[in-house]
Amino acid sequence: xxxxxxxxxxxxxxxxxxxxxxxxxxxxxxxxxxxxxxxxxxxxxxxxxxxxxxxxxxxxxxxxxxxxxxxxxxxxxxxxxxxxxxxxxxxxxxxxxxxxxxxxxxxxxxxxxxxxxxxxxxxxxxxxxxxxxxxxxxxxxxxxxxxxxxxxxxxxxxxxxxxxxxxxxxxxxxxxxxxxxxxxxxxxxxxxxxxxxxxxxxxxxxxxxxxxxxxxxxxxxx
Amino acid sequence: xxxxxxxxxxxxxxxxxxxxxxxxxxxxxxxxxxxxxxxxxxxxxxxxxxxxxxxxxxxxxxxxxxxxxxxxxxxxxxxxxxxxxxxxxxxxxxxxxxxxxxxxxxxxxxxxxxxxxxxxxxxxxxxxxxxxxxxxxxxxxxxxxxxxxxxxxxxxxxxxxxxxxxxxxxxxxxxxxxxxxxxxxxxxxxxxxxxxxxxxxxxxxxxxxxxxxxxxxxxxxxxxxxxxxxxxxxxxxxxxxxxxxxxxxxxxxxxxxxxxxxxxxxxxxxxxxxxxxxxxxxxxxxxxxxxxxxxxxxxxxxxxxxxxxxxxxxxxxxxxxxxxxxxxxxxxxxxxxxxxxxxxxxxxxxxxxxxxxxxxxxxxxxxxxxxxxxxxxxxxxxxxxxxxxxxxxxxxxxxxxxxxxxxxxxxxxxxxxxxxxxxxxxxxxxxxxxxxxxxxxxxxxxxxxxxxxxxxxxxxxxxxxxxxxxxxxxxxxxxxxxxxxxxxxxxxxxxxxxxxxxxxxxxxxxxxxxxxxxxxxxxxxxxxxxxxxxxxxxxxxxxxxxxxxxxxxxxxxxxxxxxxxxxxxxxxxxxxxxxxxxxxxxxxxxxxxxxxxxxxxxxxxxxxxx
Numbered sequence: 001x002x003x004x005x006x007x008x009x010x011x012x013x014x015x016x017x018x019x020x021x022x023x024x025x026x027x028x029x030x031x032x033x034x035x036x037x038x039x040x041x042x043x044x045x046x047x048x049x050x051x052x053x054x055x056x057x058x059x060x061x062x063x064x065x066x067x068x069x070x071x072x073x074x075x076x077x078x079x080x081x082x083x084x085x086x087x088x089x090x091x092x093x094x095x096x097x098x099x100x101x102x103x104x105x106x107x108x109x110x111x112x113x114x115x116x117x118x119x120x121x122x123x124x125x126x127x128x129x130x131x132x133x134x135x136x137x138x139x140x141x142x143x144x145x146x147x148x149x150x151x152x153x154x155x156x157x158x159x160x161x162x163x164x165x166x167x168x169x170x171x172x173x174x175x176x177x178x179x180x181x182x183x184x185x186x187x188x189x190x191x192x193x194x195x196x197x198x199x200x201x202x203x204x205x206x207x208x209x210x211x212x213x214x215x216x217x218x219x220x221x222x
Numbered sequence: 223x224x225x226x227x228x229x230x231x232x233x234x235x236x237x238x239x240x241x242x243x244x245x246x247x248x249x250x251x252x253x254x255x256x257x258x259x260x261x262x263x264x265x266x267x268x269x270x271x272x273x274x275x276x277x278x279x280x281x282x283x284x285x286x287x288x289x290x291x292x293x294x295x296x297x298x299x300x301x302x303x304x305x306x307x308x309x310x311x312x313x314x315x316x317x318x319x320x321x322x323x324x325x326x327x328x329x330x331x332x333x334x335x336x337x338x339x340x341x342x343x344x345x346x347x348x349x350x351x352x353x354x355x356x357x358x359x360x361x362x363x364x365x366x367x368x369x370x371x372x373x374x375x376x377x378x379x380x381x382x383x384x385x386x387x388x389x390x391x392x393x394x395x396x397x398x399x400x401x402x403x404x405x406x407x408x409x410x411x412x413x414x415x416x417x418x419x420x421x422x423x424x425x426x427x428x429x430x431x432x433x434x435x436x437x438x439x440x441x442x443x444x445x446x447x448x449x450x451x452x453x454x455x456x457x458x459x460x461x462x463x464x465x466x467x468x469x470x471x472x473x474x475x476x477x478x479x480x481x482x483x484x485x486x487x488x489x490x491x492x493x494x495x496x497x498x499x500x501x502x503x504x505x506x507x508x509x510x511x512x513x514x515x516x517x518x519x520x521x522x523x524x525x526x527x528x529x530x531x532x533x534x535x536x537x538x539x540x541x542x543x544x545x546x547x548x549x550x551x552x553x554x555x556x557x558x559x560x561x562x563x564x565x566x567x568x569x570x571x572x573x574x575x576x577x578x579x580x581x582x583x584x585x586x587x588x589x590x591x592x593x594x595x596x597x598x599x600x601x602x603x604x605x606x607x608x609x610x611x612x613x614x615x616x617x618x619x620x621x622x623x624x625x626x627x628x629x630x631x632x633x634x635x636x637x638x639x640x641x642x643x644x645x646x647x648x649x650x651x652x653x654x655x656x657x658x659x660x661x662x663x664x665x666x667x668x669x670x671x672x673x674x675x676x677x678x679x680x681x682x683x684x685x686x687x688x689x690x691x692x693x694x695x696x697x698x699x700x701x702x703x704x705x706x707x708x709x710x711x712x713x714x715x716x717x718x719x720x721x722x723x724x725x726x727x728x729x730x731x732x733x734x735x736x737x738x739x740x741x742x743x744x745x746x747x748x749x750x751x752x753x754x755x756x757x758x759x760x761x762x763x764x765x766x767x768x769x770x771x772x773x774x775x776x777x778x779x780x781x782x783x784x785x786x787x788x789x790x791x792x793x794x795x796x797x798x799x800x801x802x803x804x805x806x807x808x809x810x811x812x813x814x815x816x817x818x819x820x821x822x823x824x825x826x827x828x829x830x831x832x
Binding site for chain 2: 058059060061062063064065067068102103104105106107108111129130153154155156157158159184185186187188189190
């Protein structure tokens with residue numbers, strides 16, 4: 001029987017090295033040996049994804065690499081998740097509503113942010129792309145979201161982000177919901193102008209920003 | 223608050239700046255040209271100006287992010303970030319340098335049959351016995367039942383000889399005397415970046431003169447989306463300003479071409495235009511904003527045949543304006559023209575047509591069946607959002623070789639290198655990949671990957687944060703290619719290649735089945751085949767099968783001017799081309815991600831037979 005720490009290390013490495021098939025074997029072996037799923041996820045898969053995020057932040061990894069790492073992570077999760085105890089299910093996870101604003105269909109950047117937020121332990125509700133602005137507000141209300149994350153690649157649709165901020169005010173939930181924005185035409189200046197709570201130039205920064213805004217100590221789980 | 227005055231380049235006459243407005247707005251309003259690709263959004267960092275020290279204000283966060291520390295210290299600021307509160311003195315960083323616009327291209331055989339026809343008529347002196355109205359005399363001689371008196375209103379009709387100008391069987395104008403020898407037209411390509419005009423003798427087809435300019439709309443943004451955003455943000459006069467900018471410059475160019483050829487502009491009876499869908503909407507003063515947002519439905523796509531004076535073109539009274547047809551918002555008349563000029567519909571086998579720009583447009587002809595798509599390549603390949611990026615003007619590096627013997631650059635104007643233009647960026651990317659300085663995943667080689675005394679080690683600089691960059695001129699303080707720059711090129715390359723792959727998949731064709739690739743457009747013509755394949759925009763297999771077509775949009779406009787068959791042919795082709803929307807293509811994200819991978823160092827060595 002393999003050592004628990006050794007298998008956890010392997011899970012992490014599989015994610016960093018984008019081994020989307022090997023990770024399944026390792027995860028099965030880990031469960032077969034009777035080790036707790038929660039530790040395998042947090043210290044193995046999520047740890048690997050965090051390392052991938054760090055590499056992305058250091059400009060070593062790019063979109064492709066992160067997506068491949070996430071493939072490995074999700075494959076591992078598929079094996080480990082059914083073995084989670086109910087007590088591990090979290091429950092006090094912070095909630096994020098994410099989407100590409102109305103009028104734009106480019107969603108790769110948004111998907112990267114989503115992966116990294118999930119890895120960091122957020123409960124993410126993904127509304128997809130070309131999302132009607134009202135949907136952000138109604139969903140945030142419905143699930144009592146802590147954060148709304150808005151993305152766009154096109155300058156023509158940026159103004160919609162300001163509209164969401166306005167609509168949140170009208171709905172009376174602006175105080176309880178933080179708004180973060182991103183996408184290539186977006187800047188800190190623009191975020192300030194529309195009264196958003198934060199801007200990040202990349203996916204890793206977006207996670208740090210989200211953590212700060214909801215009072216989570218960044219890296220607390222690493 | 224007092225109105226601040228801005229002195230530009232130590233000029234005599236300071237410009238007034240509206241209190242509260244940015245320096246960029248003040249400069250643009252006063253007609254001072256400043257590069258501002260993002261139109262003041264604070265994202266591109268190109269509107270740099272040097273502020274004289276005594277009027278300098280502290281740098282904003284945005285400036286700290288976009289402008290290198292050394293430049294900030296020397297007084298460089300971004301015009302879009304500065305809100306002058308007191309008089310200030312600035313120097314522009316980008317001199318308006320000379321530019322050459324490519325005008326040659328290929329031209330297929332076609333039937334010469336123009337839509338404008340001239341016939342002489344004679345007006346007889348009416349008598350009390352014969353009071354036939356003068357207009358009816360003309361109509362009778364032309365075999366027309368009736369004619370619009372508007373067409374004759376601009377000449378004083380007296381007994382004598384006249385020349386009737388007909389368009390598709392209708393009288394559009396009358397000229398005194400016999401002018402059948404003089405029939406002129408203008409063929410125009412309106413690119414987002416550059417505009418090209420040709421004055422054509424419609425009787426012979428000879429091009430008598432040409433003129434070109436940087437698109438005057440650039441003060442409202444360099445790319446299509448930024449201009450649409452300008453229109454969105456200025457509902458009161460945005461559309462009008464955009465139209466005026468382009469129409470004024472067309473009138474100027476037509477004037478200079480006519481002057482050069484010694485032709486009166488009042489004898490130009492037809493103007494034909496090839497352009498992308500947004501440029502055409504803006505030319506006609508039609509709302510372009512729907513093009514900027516999903517579901518991307520333009521107001522119009524069909525060809526337009528309207529009076530030239532409807533948009534204020536200063537040519538003959540009664541002259542016509544013909545605008546080539548589009549397929550969709552992002553496959554415009556420029557691409558329809560390109561497909562037609564290259565006769566893709568008549569090609570047997572599999573031909574790829576590609577126009578590289580901020581938007582890359584791709585057409586795949588599969589035994590005459592045409593499918594097309596458009597991909598958002600971003601401005602990297604045109605030298606924007608690249609730290610050392612610049613337009614293809616004097617001082618731009620357009621080709622570069624990196625080897626053990628060092629770096630050798632070809633610089634436009636043969637002077638000192640000042641930056642990289644689009645072809646230079648692609649060339650340097652190719653070299654970084656083939657030398658292994660950048661790996662196929664787009665990351666710089668790890669520190670220590672090469673021996674200490676290796677030439678490559680000498681070319682890489684590492685900053686305090688451990689980030690690597692390639693030194694173009696041996697100094698870490700001057701021209702650099704950063705990891706971020708490589709990523710921008712990578713995104714552009716991924717977008718184009720993925721569009722191409724999506725079409726191949728749609729048509730059920732494999733790469734090896736491709737017979738040739740045609741690179742169109744003024745920009746594409748400057749990209750060498752080994753740069754295109756060396757960076758993986760097109761696969762290496764295609765290198766020997768790449769052809770260049772030049773400015774096919776202008777050629778399409780020329781053909782439309784000279785041939786009504788060509789007009790009808792392009793209209794049919796626009797109907798027949800199938801548009802594929804990439805963003806709704808299944809698994810596009812994965813395809814895009816796969817296409818981000820560069821050709822590897824090993825592949826490059828194999829290719830060059832090392």
